Amino acid sequence: MSQVYVVAVTTLKDLQREINKLLGDKIILKAYGTNEEIVSGDLEKAEIVITEPRYLLSSKLFDKCPNLKWFHSPWAGVECILKYDWTKNRPIITRTVGSYPQQMSEWAIGNMIASNRNFFAMKKYQLDHKWGKQDFRNFCSLYGKSIAILGCGSIGKELARKAKVFDMTVWAITKSSHEKCNFIDHHRHTNDLDEVLSNCDFICNVMPQTEETRGLLSGKRLSVCKKQPLFLNMGRGSIISDESLCEALDEKWIQGAVLDVFNEEPLPPSNKLYDYPNVFVTHHTAGVTFANEVADDFAHKFEQYTSKKAMDDVVQVERGY
Structure with missing residues (x-):
């Protein structure tokens, strides 16, 4: 040849x-x-x-x-x-x-644990030379918690597999509700998004940017959340507008956000998302x-x-x- x-x-x-x-x-x-x-x-x-x-x-x-x-x-x-x-x-x-499925699923699991175990707050105590054992005894395990995975390609499926290791309940929004994965407990279509959001302690977006996904969580969509979930975004920033995300944080529809991707990158210094104490920015490094x-x-x-x-x-x- x-x-x-x-x-x-x-x-x-x-x-x-x-x-x-x-x-x-x-x-x-x-x-x-x-x-x-x-x-x-x-x-x-x-x-x-x-x-x-x-x-x-x-x-x-x-x-x-x-x-x-x-x-x-x-x-x-x-x-x-x-x-x-x-x-x-x-x-x-x-x-x-x-290795994006491995890297990015680790990013999601790691940040969920860090949030539930108050690791972010502990770092501030450390920098202030402050001991806070009594302040950090009230934490949650991932055991029994529910995660909504938006997008279930290779990355979403690997995240679902890892979530089941922690005995989590996995909800997933897939292109087709007939698409099955053994690690997903509840398969749903985008038409069922409100049901999924209202049942979960964590929401992790892995969706690509398409006409169908652009603005999918914008407006007051996150107001249906009943459990004040942590929002993690490692898909594309266009899933939700900055204004809608700030509203969700201000109204406490979500407890906080871990953000790897944004509508504008690099994220401008003037962007309000930098100022929220319950927002963690990871600079588009979830997968390299x-x-x-x-x-x-x-x-x-x-x-x-x-x-x-x-x-x-x-x-x-x-x-x-």
Whole structure:
């Protein structure tokens, strides 16, 4: 088999080395940073392009790739991919999911424990050189608590699995109420969102940004919450407007929020969410992409591609994910 021409334009510094370790004899890989000028001849020869979705939008890269058959994104998010005009050319589109399910489910479980066990408040006592044993005896276990997982792809399912380890009751909003997962006690559709929100101690959003999910929790939606849940967002900030989230905090419909994603990133210094003592900001780090994981994933998909097998993690543009 002749070598396949691949162009990678990415901020992942070690990606070229990691891919060449695995596929060096099967591909010709030309790698560039996102600030480097790309040799036009490389783009004309490229059968496969690996690049980050935001760069894809800003550079109009694919207009210069007449032989493109497969585009691979090293990131899990797809909203920038969906904004691209695919009417001229529709290659196979895939993405790396990698260890995001493990990383992000750990983020959620860790923050739920930290909140229930008052770890955030304990840190303030420590900085004030204050001993507060009696103040922190009133805490809750995750045992018997209920979690609403909004979005049940690979990340949501892994969070459900971990939640069951702590004997939690798991509610999940899925694309289809017929979609089943052994770790979910109650499957529901978005039409049943109020029922789910009213029954849970934690709400964790893992939904991607689509027209259907934008503003899903905005307005007074969270006013139906009966248990004053903790809201965790590691999906996309667009699930709820900043104004609606602030109202939910002010009205105490929710006890607090742990936020990894926002409507505007970086979160501007003037944003009110910084000022709430019961809001914890984690700077879009719930899941991080590593070069070796992208390389392993790309090599696996490359074997599927060259063998003409069905490929994993294909982005369905029409479906929005």
